[in-house]
Amino acid sequence: MIRLDYEIIADIIEPGSRVLDLGCGDGELLSMLKMKKNCRGTGIEISPEQIFRCMERGVSVAQGNIDSDLDVYENKRFDYVILNESLQQVLNIEKVLNDSLRVGKKVIVGIPNFCNLRARLQISFMGQVPVTKSLPYKWYNTPNLRFLSLKDFRDFCTEKKIHIEKSWYLCEGRKVVLLTGLFADSGIFVLRRE
């Protein structure tokens, strides 16, 4: 079973595109883009273990920190820069997004919705920081640095004059169209500079 977010991202990207995957994890998405879309892709990843997995898949990947390592790339080097499930783990959100929009013609961002219905119920009725299927970490072991809702992200884009070209809302492997702020556990956005 292919993850729905990977499927959506692969559908967005045109065949033969040049792709930079920031926080590429084990390289599954890059490997898929390479095989299905004939993309020339490369990843940046912070964990050596994940890098070895990328290499096992035959994916090109460099260990690095996306907070600081994007300066080397020239403007619009990539057709797409992907930040899937990684932006919330970044320290300097604005710099990383600006860098991404500079080196990529378009940027695909996938983020979890920290304010979905289940999370809201847990906060309101149990008085606990939410732990759900899509937000599996506890407060003391989460790698996430930023906790945001899908609305927060859209507002941020409006404020920073980043154009959201398209968006998808997902919940447990299905697309959500109604009351997305409540029912979606994650969102995928295609961004470009206005």
Next chain:
Amino acid sequence: MRNKGRQGKLSANNMTIVETQHFSLDQAHLKSGEKLGPLSVAYETYGQLNAARSNAILVFHAFTGDAHAAGYHQGDAKPGWWDAMIGPGKAFDTDKYFIICSNVLGSCKGTTGPDSIDPRTNKPFGLTFPVITIEDMVDVQKALVDHLGITKLLSCAGGSMGGMQAVTWAVKYPQYIHSAIVIAACHRHTAQQIAFHEVGRQAVMSDVAWNNGDYYGKALPARGLAVARMIGHITYMSWVSMEQKFGRKLLDKQKLGYDFSKDFEVQSYLEYRGQSFVERFDANSYLYLTKAMDYFNLAEGRKVSEIFKGVTSDFLVISFTSDWLYPSSQSQEMVRALQAEDADVSYVEIESDYGHDAFLVEFDDQTRAISHYIAKVGRERAGLA
């Protein structure tokens, strides 16, 4: 290939028996402007060259290494220096690839160096041997690869000074390689790296037996070379690996001696390393090879990013967390410059306590990265299955 049948033979106890071979080169044009020749180059090969001659990998040894990278010489108990990495099913898989390793120019392990006989005088060169560079070593290797009938290497790979050769191949002969694997290396020697080498050279040259390099057939500058090697060994290890291996352990005594005899195990280890080095390495080669590394600077006044303009190969760069002699920051500098030049570069910093020695110790992680990397390059660039 020419060597078919001479390699990959199994001995009675199932060990791969290999032989060092020799290639003659009429002349090398050195970077200094001098010419040197005729030259003899010691090399070994492992595995079989395929019909398309597309599966060859050139492996480079580090400072004091030799052409004997893998397998066993007849009668030897110990295998080559990277045997854990080169062989059937290993990182450099001899079932699939044809591996070549040659001794570098200026060394004393079979390739022409300062201890070789100068045909003009019938005496060892000594200090009349010209100063050589990493680029000169690579030029000699290029001649060997041509001689073997290989027009494009699948990869070239090495650690430390071997990594400097790999990156030099990528810059100097981009059209002759598909990929370069650069381990625990740099694109230029830094002040600290030069400084350590200078102390080593001063140790050799202040030994009266060194005699301006003219000691062949006489007493060797053994003390000077041993001290130089001791310094080297300190830089190859890490704070942690020395602490774990020796700590403050005393040497065959219960309490401190309050004199200048050896108290600590680390002292005796360095002494042993120094002594055994003297038996296997030539003092003048020590001077020439350290000088070659100190001269190494691919930038040569340009910005780092400009070094890699025109490279066409892919790259795998590996560094080790505790390596302070060739620190990760130097590898990262190369990686960034390669990224800026739009090269296909993969990079991993392997977690290790072994310091610079890690590339001769951390086989599992290196194998994991290198074996898949070579397979990828073979698939995507050389049409290998």
